[in-house]
Structure formats: structure tokens, C-alpha cells
Amino acid sequence: MSQGSNFVDYVKICCRSGKGGAGSAHLHRDVRTATGGPDGGDGGRGGHIILRGNSQFWTLLHLKYRKHIIAPDGQPGSSATSTGKSGKDEILDVPLGTIAKDAETGQVLFEITQEGETKILTPGGRGGLGNWHFKTPTNQTPRFAQPGEPGKEEWMVLELKVLADVGLVGFPNAGKSTLLSVVSAAKPEIADYPFTTIVPNLGIVSYRDSKSFVMADIPGIIEGASKGKGLGFRFLRHIERNSVLLFMVPADTHRSIAEEYEILKSELKDYNPELMQKPHILAITKSDMLDEELVAEMKKELPKGIPSIFISSVAQKGLLQLKDMLWESINQQA
Structure with a gap:
């Protein structure tokens, strides 16, 4: 597989932070001082x-x-109350949209969303206090200090939600990979069988005046995906961050276009009702096989209240108008 094989959206790592250094129980001694106080x-x-x-x-x-x-x-x-040197922090660079979870409990710890933002995944142990902290009027020369705290060892899961401007939503074979390969530099694997796209493919779509936006081909949804059927959950997670959802229904669908759109919509709604708040655009794909008369007939039956367009990736039909619609929608969001 092409770019997809480099798209790793889940890793499990064992993190071991450093243990804190021990405090010193040193008592001050020099040429002039035989029995000085604690200075650890x-x-x-x-x-x-x-x-x-x-x-x-x-x-x-x-x-x-x-x-x-x-x-x-x-x-x-x-x-001389010298503090020991701290252990060097181990810094892991991650893409924006990375979520950190505790592997044992599945609890989400935090999410990284900003460039340069840092968050501690596994804290190092605190250093022990030196003996000078324990000096009291009744105990002028404490001969003990604290040991350092142990570090932690824990398994963590890092997951990535794709950050993209446009998410392609459709059943397997709706023509999503083909569209992505035509409008961007991405080279997704394309074949005539369902479930070709097993991982999301990202493509940078160039637009007028050297502008660009990111489009993600999200693996095909199947009915029942929201209930975890197949690889549903893993796929749907990638849609949450997209600012515009482009629904793709092939012109040769065995259902009506409105019906297929409703099924896709209800899958998303069951998974996360908030996805209904995002702008939706409907593209009827593979429309190079339709004549004008048929297009006019089909337009009458399209779902109301959603901008729609007939396109053909292969024949390059309607693609610039589609980019215009997407660009406008993304910028309204922003």
C-alpha cells in the first residue's frame, strides 16, 4: 500500500521515568569547623x-x-547544600491531534493540539530532601536525609485523530480514493472491491492562487459501524476532527441517493451526534455515465437542505466547483 502504510494512528509504549536522586546527609566540616551543621x-x-x-x-x-x-x-x-542535577527529560514529538491514554484503564489523560505544546506523560520521581531541611532546635545535626522518589513505569497508548479540513464519508466503493488521487498528490491504493482503504489517506488539495487544504479519505463506513461492527470505531474516530464532511454517493447506487445519504448520516449520528453540527456537502460520484436528462430527474429526488453537486473524478467533471464549495465551507467554519 502507498502512503497509507506509513499512517500509524495507534502505538503502545512502555514509559519509565527517572527516579529522584537521594538527598545528602552531609555535615559541614572544614579547617576552621570541626563540628558544623547539616549542609546536605x-x-x-x-x-x-x-x-x-x-x-x-x-x-x-x-x-x-x-x-x-x-x-x-x-x-x-x-x-554545601548543592542540589543534584535533574535527569534529562525524554521529549517525544507527536502530530497535532494525538491523544494519550493509560493502557491499563483506557482513561484519556490529555490531547496535544497546538504546535510546540508540551505535556508530561510520565513524571520523574522527586529528589529527596537534604539533611539541612530537618534541622530543629532539639536536633541541630540530623544525620539523615530523604531518599529520592522512585520513577514510574507504565504502559501508555498514543492515538491520533486525523486533523483535516475535509473528511470523505461514504460506503466502500463510493469513489473516495479516486477523488483523492485526482485532486491531490496522495496516491491511495484504488481497486474495485470494498474496503480497499484500511487506513485514512491524507491528501493536500491545491486550490486557486496557491491555496491548499487537507482532505482525508476515511475508510468506508458499513452499516453498523457505529456499533463497532468490522473496524467501524477505529474508522469513525478519524471523522471527529474534520471541519467539513463530504458525503459521497455513487450515481449507480442500488438505493436512492437520499436513502444512502440518510443511512450514512444515521451511522455518524449514532456514533457521535455532534457530527451532525458540521457542514455537510453531498457529491454524487461516477456521474460521467449520466446524461443531462437523467441528472435533471435525479436532482428532484436529492435530499433537501444540503448543498449537492454531480462529479466524476475519472472524467474530471465538476471538480473545480466542488473545490469552490469545500473552500467556502471550510472558511465559514474558520
Whole structure:
């Protein structure tokens, strides 16, 4: 498979943060001082494991083969209340739209959405306090200090929701991959059988005056996808972030166009009712086989209240008008 094979939207990693350095129990001694007070410094904190948003990344592929992420330990404290050096933080760059989850509980911890945004995934252990913290009027020379806190070891899951301006929604074989390959530089695998697209394909669509927007071919929905049938959930997750949804129904559908649109809509609604708030555009694909008379007939039966257009990716029919409609819709959203 082409670009799709590099599209990794799920990785499970074992994170081990650094343990904190031990505090020092040193007592001050020098030429002039035989029995000085406590001057043991604090231990340094262990290294954190941190996620950082990076808009240059589109996938999690670079983390797929890094199963163990280990941050170094903090250094122990020393005399003259010197604090030990902190363990170096391990920073992982991730695409925008990455969600971090606890692998054991499935709990969502946070999401990275901004360029340069950093969040601690697994915190390092705190350094132990040196003995000077424990000096009291009754105990002038404490000979003990705190050990450093242990680091944490935990399995984390990183998931990516595709950030795209336009999401293509349609049953397998609606012509989504073909459209993407024609209007963008993406080269999705195209075949005449359902479920060709197993991972989302992203394409940059160039528009008038060197503008561009991102289009995502989301793997075909099947009836029942919202209930987790097939690979439904994994697919539908990618639609949540798209700002405009382009519904694609082939002209040769065995149902009516309105009927197929309603089924697609109810799948999305069952999965997440908020998807109904996004702008919808309807494209009737494979329309190069229709004559004008048939198009006029079909127009009468199209669903009301949704902008629609007849297109053919193969014959390059209606594509510029489609881009105009999408561009206008994206910018209204923005």
C-alpha cells in the first residue's frame, strides 16, 4: 500500500521515568569547623517523559518501533547544600491531534493540539530532601536525609485523530480514493472491491492562487459501524476532527441517493451526534455515465437542505466547483 502504510494512528509504549536522586546527609566540616551543621543538598528530580506537539509529523510511525522510552535518573545531592542535577527529560514529538491514554484503564489523560505544546506523560520521581531541611532546635545535626522518589513505569497508548479540513464519508466503493488521487498528490491504493482503504489517506488539495487544504479519505463506513461492527470505531474516530464532511454517493447506487445519504448520516449520528453540527456537502460520484436528462430527474429526488453537486473524478467533471464549495465551507467554519 502507498502512503497509507506509513499512517500509524495507534502505538503502545512502555514509559519509565527517572527516579529522584537521594538527598545528602552531609555535615559541614572544614579547617576552621570541626563540628558544623547539616549542609546536605537535595537530590535532583528524575527525568520526565514529555509529549510535544509538532506540526511536521502526520503519523506516529517514528514511535512504532520504540517500545521502551526510558528517562535518566536524578543525581544525589552533595555538600554545601548543592542540589543534584535533574535527569534529562525524554521529549517525544507527536502530530497535532494525538491523544494519550493509560493502557491499563483506557482513561484519556490529555490531547496535544497546538504546535510546540508540551505535556508530561510520565513524571520523574522527586529528589529527596537534604539533611539541612530537618534541622530543629532539639536536633541541630540530623544525620539523615530523604531518599529520592522512585520513577514510574507504565504502559501508555498514543492515538491520533486525523486533523483535516475535509473528511470523505461514504460506503466502500463510493469513489473516495479516486477523488483523492485526482485532486491531490496522495496516491491511495484504488481497486474495485470494498474496503480497499484500511487506513485514512491524507491528501493536500491545491486550490486557486496557491491555496491548499487537507482532505482525508476515511475508510468506508458499513452499516453498523457505529456499533463497532468490522473496524467501524477505529474508522469513525478519524471523522471527529474534520471541519467539513463530504458525503459521497455513487450515481449507480442500488438505493436512492437520499436513502444512502440518510443511512450514512444515521451511522455518524449514532456514533457521535455532534457530527451532525458540521457542514455537510453531498457529491454524487461516477456521474460521467449520466446524461443531462437523467441528472435533471435525479436532482428532484436529492435530499433537501444540503448543498449537492454531480462529479466524476475519472472524467474530471465538476471538480473545480466542488473545490469552490469545500473552500467556502471550510472558511465559514474558520
